[in-house]
Amino acid sequence: METQERNTGLDQVAHESLNFTEEILSARSFSRQLAEQMTLAKAYVIIAKEHNNLHLAWELSSKIRNCQLLLSKAAMRGEPVTLEEAEPIIKSLSYLIFRAEDAHYDIATTIMTMKSHIQALEERANAATVQSTVFGQLAAEALPKSLHCLNVKLTADWLRKPSLQELADEKRNSPKLMDNNLYHFCIFSDNALATSVVVNSTVSNADHPKQLVFHIVTNGINYGTMQAWFLNVEEFSWFNASYAPIVKQLLSADSQAYYIGGYQDNVAPKLRSPKYQSLLSHLRFYIPEIYPQLEKVVFLDDDVVVQKDLTPLFSLDLHGNVNGAVETCLEAFHRYYKYLNFSNTIISSKFDPQACGWAFANVTARYHYWQEQNADGTLWRVGTLPPGLLTFYGLTEPLDRRWHVLGLGYDLNIDNRLIESAAVVHFNGFMKPWLKLAIERYRPLWERYVNRSHPYLQDCVTS
Structure with missing residues (x-):
């Protein structure tokens, strides 16, 4: 009987977790709004740091952590994020994003910045690939100790x-x-x-x-x-x-x-x-x-x-x-x-x-x-x-x-x-x-x- 009750509990948690997944994908859910604001805020963190606005970057990072913590708790308990939980974070993130836009960190700037970051990452990846090839070649040319x-x-x-x-x-x-x-x-x-x-x-x-x-x-x-x-x-x-x-x-x-x-x-x-x-x-x-x-x-x-x-x-x-x-x-x-x-x-x-x-x-x-x-x-x-x-x-x-x-x-x-x-x-x-x-x-x-x-x-x- 005890085993049956445990299995029932596990099925319920799995069902609720599935509902939460559907909720975060829903256009009307608070979880979806938080996730979208968090993604935009992450981009502005990078731009703020590039403009040496470290205080704004710190504020954005702090709210992003709060947002991640709230979403994590909601996922663990298997219940949707409520208005009371989401509203303070959504308001504070909206205010910080407005400040970033007011500082001319607009979407066009964001896109250009992200493109430059992507290009830099591609160059680093290409350099790493070449380096990996060189290291692989050196390893292939070296005579192993056992063969020597x-x-x-x-x-x-x-x-x-x-x-x-x-x-x-x-x-x-x-x-x-x-x-x-x-x-x-x-x-x-x-x-x-x-x-x-x-x-x-x-x-x-x-x-x-x-x-x-x-x-x-x-x-x-x-x-x-x-x-x-x-x-x-x-x-x-x-x-x-x-x-x-x-x-x-x-x-x-x-x-x-x-x-x-x-x-x-x-x-x-x-x-x-x-x-x-x-x-x-x-x-x-x-x-x-x-x-x-x-x-x-x-x-x-x-x-x-x-x-x-x-x-x-x-x-x-x-x-x-x-x-x-x-x-x-x-x-x-x-x-x-x-x-x-x-x-x-x-x-x-x-x-x-x-x-x-x-x-x-x-x-x-x-x-x-x-x-x-x-x-x-x-x-x-x-x-x-x-x-x-x-x-x-x-x-x-x-x-x-x-x-x-x-x-x-x-x-x-x-x-x-x-x-x-x-x-x-x-x-x-x-x-x-x-x-x-x-x-x-x-x-x-x-x-x-x-x-x-x-x-x-x-x-x-x-x-």
């Missing part, structure tokens, strides 16, 4: 264990590296943990894992860390300034000033990343020179996770094209005109501005040509995608979208069905899965392929 720890331990192992070096030499001379009956994948990376996830996920989902061959290239700094798998990028003696225009550009004084000098202030934050200075980012255009004996190679970025068997890619008919990739034209910002300077006749005379961008025969010569044309940075600013779009223009076979789903490093709203159906999911963007700023919804897709049982990884994560 892992690199140090692996490098120490490499230096003190000659058996590892002997094993690496044996692998480098394996005939499998040039066997076109096997499935060849290449990864260019300086991140050992990320690359291990790419390899683990590819092998785990392959129908015939023993037929996979991974060609992994790193730089000199990480050579000792990942020597068991990797080739050293500095060992490509032909990859120098006289052969590759990008090497010449990156070594130039202007390029150094562009990336580390004051000119960066005029560059969009996402274009300032040091990754654009890394030769590893540009090696994908030299795959024919790096692996001349191989007929087909699948290139994998180090921020992808493979979810299905990729060997069917090797049997796809590219119809005479040298590249196969998924189109990214679902959004307008993936059109060519978003990446290239079409005001330059060199670009506008040869390319369609509405052509689709790509998520990435011998194309190296074409790549060299466009890098030379862009020596002064007038065709595009930085990055590997613009020259890649030019290099593979008209030479790329579009693949089914399910082969490659992008955006897991920046897009919070990718459809789960699209992710589940994807052969490869790509964490492109600043929110990499190995960073604390990763999107939590997608992180498990990557973490399931991290070898948590490795003692070094356990030590580095817990230390």
